[in-house]
Amino acid sequence: MTVLDLIGSRADVYSIPPDTTVHDAARYLRDRQVRAVGVTDEAGRVAGVVSQSDVSDKVAAENRCPAWMRVSEIMSTRLVIVTPDRSIDDCLRLMEQHGIYHLLVVDERQAFRGMLSVTDLLRLMASDEKARADMLEAFVFERL
Numbered sequence: 046m047t048v049l050d051l052i053g054s055r056a057d058v059y060s061i062p063p064d065t066t067v068h069d070a071a072r073y074l075r076d077r078q079v080r081a082v083g084v085t086d087e088a089g090r091v092a093g094v095v096s097q098s099d100v101s102d103k104v105a106a107e108n109r110c111p112a113w114m115r116v117s118e119i120m121s122t123r124l125v126i127v128t129p130d131r132s133i134d135d136c137l138r139l140m141e142q143h144g145i146y147h148l149l150v151v152d153e154r155q156a157f158r159g160m161l162s163v164t165d166l167l168r169l170m171a172s173d174e175k176a177r178a179d180m181l182e183a184f185v186f187e188r189l
Contacts, residue, residue: 046132046133046169047129047130047131047132047133048127048128048129048130048131048132048133048136048148048150048161049129049130050133051133051161051165051169052129052150052158052159052161052165053129055159057077058083058157058158058159059073059077059079059082059083059159059160060082060083060084060085060091060157061073061082061083061084061085061095061116062084062085062086062087063084063086063092063093063115063116063117063120064115064116064117065084065115065116066111066112066113066114066115066116067095067100067104067111067112067114067115067116067118067119068111068112070082070095070100070116071097071100071111074095074096074097074100080096080097080146080147080162081094081095081096081097081146081147081160081162082094082095082096082160083149083157083159083160084116084117084120085157088156089156089157090151090155090156090157091124091126091149091151091155091157092117092120092122093116093117093120093121093122093124094120094121094124094147094149094160095116095119095120095121096121096146096147099119099120099121100119103119104119124149125139125140125143125145125148125149126148126149126150126151127139127148127149127150127151127161128150128151128152128153129150129152129158133166133169136148136161136166137166140163140166146162146163147160147161147162147163148160148161
């Protein structure tokens with residue numbers, strides 16, 4: 046299974062421009078019920094990522110005013126990026142190696158295609174395990 050198999054059917058790609066205020070970014074995250082959002086330039090290329098922890102660690106904890114700050118001041122720029130053809134197993138390894146919860150997905154033109162979260166991967170693994178359990182149950186009870 047690849048990244049495209051998992052996120053290819055998503056209708057929405059959440060992103061904000063770098064000049065978005067931190068206050069507006071926090072509301073954007075809350076309204077869409079996501080923990081992180083891509084920050085993209087005018088050409089649609091990913092420039093960074095802003096997460097709830099960026100807001101709390103870099104703004105709230107330092108008692109800075111989120112109404113005036115721009116996400117470009119707090120976004121993470123050390124990015125781990127994957128392409129849609131990347132395997133899910135590779136994605137799991139990357140998240141573990143880098144201690145991160147989101148991977149940014151870009152296409153061959155480097156345009157932002159969305160994010161793959163650890164929650165996405167956990168849901169996939171859980172559904173796979175359920176399918177395996179259902180097959181085993183059918184096999185066992187069919188024999189009885």
